[in-house]
Amino acid sequence: MVENRTVRVLFDEHAIAGRIATLAQEVATRDLRDLLVIAVLKGSFIFAADLVRALHRENLDPQVEFMHLSSYLRGTVSSGQVAILKDIDSPVAGRDVLILDDILESGRTLAFAKDLLAARGARRVMIGVMLEKPGKRAVQVDADFVGFTCPDLFVVGYGMDVAHSFRQLPFIGVVEGA
Template sequence: MPVVREKDIEVLFSAEEIARRNLELAKEITAHEYKDLLVISILKGSFIFAADLIRAMHEMGSAPEVEFMFISSYGAGTTSGEVRVLRDIDNDVTGRDVLLVDDILESGKTLKFTRDLLLSRGAKSVSLAVLLDKTSRRQIELNADYVGFNCPDYFVVGYGMDVAHAFRELPYVGIVKGDAA
């Protein structure tokens, strides 16, 4: 079991498993033959997944434009129920296929809010790609179009996901054993 910042980390999905799954997802996405595709990474947690997925899509022959949105649904460390755009995209989405990329689909509130916002702005379609799908935490009816892994009901870190801004750099997804803070 790796030890990072004096914490034991149980590896849930290894770097090798994630790399293989990213290639499979890229094949699925490029097979869809989106037109004028805009990939939007939801910050902060998805930045590593989005970068690896976009590079894998490039290897499959896709050439999407890439944007970033900073969406917040967390207040004081817990889900507040209120979703806000902290940093918006620069591109016009009118008539475009959009792929939203996020680290984890839990309650569904953030991705539903963001998808609905982009559709209201005239996006032709908005598909969802998530590294992890934690269905046990779903509060609204929402499913991702592309899922890396189904995630058990654990608080996970690594591969862009954090606890108190720590552990984002890990090349795998893991569970902090004991007190994470």
């Protein structure tokens, strides 16, 4: 029970930790040049922190930046418009960039970010997501690294929220009850 509501676990801490280690190994197999990891705020902050530490264990030393993009504003459905609320400070020209986000759903936010960073001269722009909902795509964009394929449910935990609640949960789940 959290905040008088039950959260049903979809992916527990152990499954998440194992998948993060595997994702770091997958990233480490790429021919990387001057890697810049960009965490898309707010939902990806826990995923990004765990993955960056796992990348360190794979002998990678990425620079880390944060970008705050939003297509949801205060709702639970994408508005269709992406806004840059906070941009990165580092140059991307000639670098490999790994964008990390919590969930790939409509694809609008990640397509926007990928196009923006490519236009700024990134050598390569890759996408890593904790969750992917393949049936929800509004624009064509694919993730290079996917933690889990997720059913079409509104999920919380592991950085993801509903009305700024449940981000702190160490697992990914679905809120049940009122």
